[in-house]
Amino acid sequence: MVRKSQEWPDEGELIVGTVYKVVNYGAFANLEEYAGKEAFIHISEVSSGWVKNIRDHVRENQKIVARVLRVNPKKGHVDASLKRIREDQRTKKIQQWKIEQKAEKFLELAAKSLDKDLDTAYDEVGYELMDIFGDIYGAFESASEEGAETLTEEGISQEWADAITEVAVKNIQPPEVHISGYVDIKNYNPNGVDVIREALMAAEAENIEVQCVGAPRYRITVTSTDYLVAEKQLKEAAEKAIAIVEDADGTGEFLREIEN
Numbered sequence: 001m002v003r004k005s006q007e008w009p010d011e012g013e014l015i016v017g018t019v020y021k022v023v024n025y026g027a028f029a030n031l032e033e034y035a036g037k038e039a040f041i042h043i044s045e046v047s048s049g050w051v052k053n054i055r056d057h058v059r060e061n062q063k064i065v066a067r068v069l070r071v072n073p074k075k076g077h078v079d080a081s082l083k084r085i086r087e088d089q090r091t092k093k094i095q096q097w098k099i100e101q102k103a104e105k106f107l108e109l110a111a112k113s114l115d116k117d118l119d120t121a122y123d124e125v126g127y128e129l130m131d132i133f134g135d136i137y138g139a140f141e142s143a144s145e146e147g148a149e150t151l152t153e154e155g156i157s158q159e160w161a162d163a164i165t166e167v168a169v170k171n172i173q174p175p176e177v178h179i180s181g182y183v184d185i186k187n188y189n190p191n192g193v194d195v196i197r198e199a200l201m202a203a204e205a206e207n208i209e210v211q212c213v214g215a216p217r218y219r220i221t222v223t224s225t226d227y228l229v230a231e232k233q234l235k236e237a238a239e240k241a242i243a244i245v246e247d248a249d250g251t252g253e254f255l256r257e258i259e260n
Contacts, residue, residue, distance in 0.1 A: 002033050002100040005127045008078070009034060009068045014093045015080065019062045027058045029066070029080075032097065037078060039066060045081035058082065065090045103137035106171060110163040125160045132156075144168035145225075174225035180257040183238050186216045187250030195248040199241040208237050219257075 009015050009031070017029030017039055026042045041064075046057045058064065066080035104118070111121035129139040132154045142150045143165040151161035183203070187195045200210045200218060209221045220237050224230035235254070242252030 002097065002104055003035060003122060003126070004033050005130045007034070008037065008071050008073055011068050011071055013068045014085065014089060015039065015066055015068055015078075016093065016097045017064050017066060017080075019058055019060055019064060022055055022058060022060055024054065027054065029064055031078070032063075033100070037076070039068070039078040039080040041066060041080050041082055045069070045079075045083055048083045063094075065093045099137050100135060103135065103140060106140050106167050107136055107164075109171075110160070110167045113163045113166065114159060125156060125164075128156070140164060140168040140172060144172040145174055176223055176225055177227045177230055178221060178223050179227070179230050179234055180219055180221045181234050181238055182213065182255040182257065183218050183220060183241050183252055184216050184255065185218065185241060185245045185250060185252040187245050187248055189249060191248075192250065195245060195250060199244040199252075202244055203237040203241040205233070205237070208233060210237075210241075 015034070016032040018032060019027050019029045020038075021028040024043070026040055027046070029039050029041065031037045031039055041058070043051055043054050046054060051057060064082060065085060066082050067084045068078060068080050069084075070077075070079040072078075107121050107126055108118045111118055116124070126136060129136050133139040133142060139151065143161070148158070148161040148165040151164060152158055156164075183199075185196060185199055186192075189195065196215075203220055204210050207223045209223075211219045211221070213219050218241075220234060220241075222230045222234045222237070224233065234256075238254040242254060245252045
């Protein structure tokens with residue numbers, strides 16, 4: 001079960017639950033992010049339309065996303081609504097919950113590497129990571145991209161920072177960026193075709209692709225996990241190609257592709 005740093009959800013919050021009981025007047029669901037807590041959805045909050053049979057809309061063992069209407073800790077009670085959510089909000093919440101589940105598995109792996117269990121992990125570092133990074137997955141993402149230092153700078157112990165970073169690097173791939181530009185290169189000498197070919201080959205690399213758009217224009221595309229690095233590589237690749245053409249008495253110009 002994914003855990004929250006707080007004991008109860010807030011009013012208006014979207015929650016994920018598993019329905020365990022359906023009666024004529026409503027449904028009861030165990031909350032996936034709040035251990036030991038449950039929500040009640042009255043039949044009037046199941047659907048915006050008339051509900052003839054509640055089981056046409058909700059059933060036992062169904063995963064639901066609901067909006068919290070009221071929270072009563074004294075009675076151990078949460079009232080929630082299924083109808084007061086847009087479909088895009090429901091989809092986004094489920095995606096977020098799945099990411100949180102993945103993050104918890106990562107935290108458990110880090111804990112095992114230190115011979116600790118998940119409960120200990122939450123107590124020693126999990127809730128603290130939520131407070132610092134917003135959620136546990138955000139901490140693993142930062143560790144994957146920037147290393148253990150990004151955690152120790154926030155006060156996380158070196159032991160946990162190293163364990164988290166090791167798991168993060170193994171399991172999280174940084175998002176790739178793709179940027180493109182064009183070179184217009186011309187050479188009218190007898191060996192001009194060979195010069196152009198040499199220039200294009202010089203621009204290529206493992207993460208750099210060159211394609212003909214229609215002579216004299218060629219597209220250069222760079223793939224990288226770092227946008228600034230990609231920009232630099234794109235410019236350098238274009239400059240290499242243009243330099244070779246100009247050294248052979250040709251002309252060249254670089255044009256950055258405008259991104260939408």
